[in-house]
Structure formats: C-alpha cells, structure tokens
Amino acid sequence: MLKTIAAAVTLSTFVIAAVVSHPVKAADKTSAPTTMPIPADYREWIYLTSGMDMTYAQAGAVGLTADKKSVFDNVFVNPEAYKVFKQTGTWPDKTTFILENRIGEPNVSINKGGRTQSHDISGLEIHAKMNNEWVFYVRGKDGQEHLVPKPASCYTCHEEHAASDTTFVQFYPTLLPIAQAKNTLSAAYLKETASPDGSGAGTTPVAPPTK
Ligand code: HEC
Helix, strand or coil: CCHHHHHHCCHHHHHHHHHHHCCCCHHHCCCCCCCCCCCCCHHHCEEEEEEECCCCCCCCCCCCCCCCCEEEEEEEECHHHHHHHHHHCCCCCCCEEEEEEEEEECCCCCCCCCCEEEEEEEEEEEEEEECCEEEEEEECCCCCEEECCCCCHHHHHHHHHCCECCECHHHCCCCHHHHHHCCCCCHHHHHHHHCCCCCCCCCCCCCCCCC
16 A cells, blocks of 8 residues: 555544545445454465555655655465465455555664564555455554545555456566466556556566466
8 A cells, every 4th residue: 555645644534534525425335344353364374475665656756654764565365365366367255465564674683785574563454355345454553453434545546556356466476477367457457557658557567478
C-alpha cells in the first residue's frame, strides 16, 4: 500500500474521512466481519515478495515513511490459495494475503551498506476474499485489524492497477508467469502495460514468455 500515506494517516482519520466524504451506499455494504485477526502462522505461508520503498506518487518522489526511513513490505499468501493459483491462475474463496511492513535499517551488526529488516513490525494489512468478495483490513493503533469500509483508495487502486483479480501479481515473480500462461491478467493491466504513454509503461514488469 501507499507507505507515505500509511505513515501519515492513522486508521481513525482514514475511516472518518471515508465516512464523511463518501456516504455508504447499499452497493458498498459488505457481509465481511468488521475485524479479522492476523493468522498467527502467516510467516509459515508462501512468501511472494519484499517490495522496498515502493511509492505510487509522482516519479521522483521517495516512498519512505514520514521520517524518511526505508520500508520493506513482505507479502505472504495462504498455501491452499497458492496451490489453486498455480493450477488455475485464479484465487479461490478464502484467499488471504498478509502485507507486513518492516523498517529498512542501516549498519546493523556487520552490515556496512544497504538495509536489513527491523525486528519490529511497523504495519500489517490483510487482503482477503470472503464469500467471493475482496476486502481489506488494516491493523490499527489498538493492535486490532479493522475492516476498511468501501469506498476507499485500497479498493480503487487494487481494482485499477493490480495485474490479476485485484492482486499485484506483476510484483510477485513466481506468480506473474502463471497468470500469463493461464490468461488471467486483467484487462486494465494489459491496457496499462500496452499503452506507450499510459501510466505504467516501461515500469510494469512483464514476465518472459513461458516455454
Ligand atoms: C496507489 C495504489 C495502492 C493503494 C491505494 C493501496 N495499495 Fe495495497 N498494494 C499496492 C501495490 C503496488 C502492492 C504490491 C506490493 C509489493 O509488491 O510489495 C500492494 C499490495 C497489497 C497487499 C498484498 C496482496 C495484494 O493484493 O497484492 C495488501 C494486503 C495490500 N496491498 C493492502 C492494502 C490496503 C489495506 C490498502 C488501503 C489501506 C492498500 N493496500 C492500498 C498498491 C496499493
């Protein structure tokens, strides 16, 4: 997610802003529970990527926290869903992704260059498919995961830019070739990567053709 925003905006202001500026319509109602605990064993799930200092603002902007720290985002998915994706290129119901943020720390132990991941977790987010509907949760300052009500930028950015079924498969090296082979890349993503002056051309990875 957008680290710069994540660092600056607390969950409570986020929720209030969403409620004030976008009255909830019937279509936005969801049957998903308002909280979903982070599964205790998610670190034993399938590891997909570690994005570093990702930013979705203008070119040149640096995607660091408000106090200019580097941030890693580690992405995991539950093994049952991964198995289905490998076979079909689609996510089954009950797919659960965890995005875990850790600060990139310089000069730890013998390290003299680059960054390593902090022991402390600085953020946790969930993207889950429940009753065939994707929903997001964010861990708040109270240590609980809170459902992000619709509409919110989480939903729009993932719907408009993620490569497959609202998930950012273009950044998950083991998954992009599968989605390509199974033809499950979204129309929006294919358009974005194809247009020379469209957003994302030249920056959005495309996996080499599968043999
Ligand atoms: C401007 C675009 C954007 C917005 C807004 C955004 N995300 Fe994401 N999100 C991304 C990108 C890009 C990735 C891939 C991260 C990587 O490669 O490390 C991602 C990945 C994720 C993942 C991993 C699973 C997946 O779907 O690929 C979760 C969980 C997630 N975001 C949660 C959230 C939540 C919660 C919010 C809202 C509070 C949010 N995101 C808002 C762009 C966005």
